[in-house]
Amino acid sequence: MSLDELREQIEAIDQDIVELIARRTYVADAVADVKEQQDLATTDEEQEQAVMARAGRNAEKFDLDSNLVKAVFRLLIELNKIQQRSEREEQ
Template sequence: MKQTVSRRTALAGLALVFAGCAQPSNPASEDATAAYEDAEVSAIDEEILDLIEARMAIADEIGIVKAEEGLPIEVPEQEEVVLDRVAGTGEDAGADPELVRAVFRELIEMSKDVQERHVD
């Protein structure tokens, strides 16, 4: 089991990846602009959390099937396919592919943790 801090760091990284890693170009921007940007980032954060929740719900369903069929929780080949795909997609979008890989590696670990709940 990985440390909680590692997961928080990864999820923060995910938020940055999906938020475009953008920071205000002028740190001394007006309060109204800063508040608007904070609200936008908060809305994006909520969307990310909703997507993570949806991914974990699917992982739970997959865990049930794997338990019923006697399939392994870990499938390294499939994990690499996912990591390669998202790293490429992230890079095409201008994100650091290694950061994207790290974030999704954490999501995969979280998914496996959820799936393992169904193993006897």
């Protein structure tokens, strides 16, 4: 396979990753709406720990460094929390 073909594959994968982040964000927004309706806190430490543990297990399934994968998920979680807080403040 040529370098250009490999780069095209990476480009397609990158697009898939962005689409999955968008889907995750959409669902996280729905979670935020439910939390607001039920007057629950934006942060749920127990759920965050479960997400991180799941991310670590999934990383290991694909022979990836679990710490690096967890770092990505920490960023995703933090971005969702920032967005949720921002939306609550706007209301």
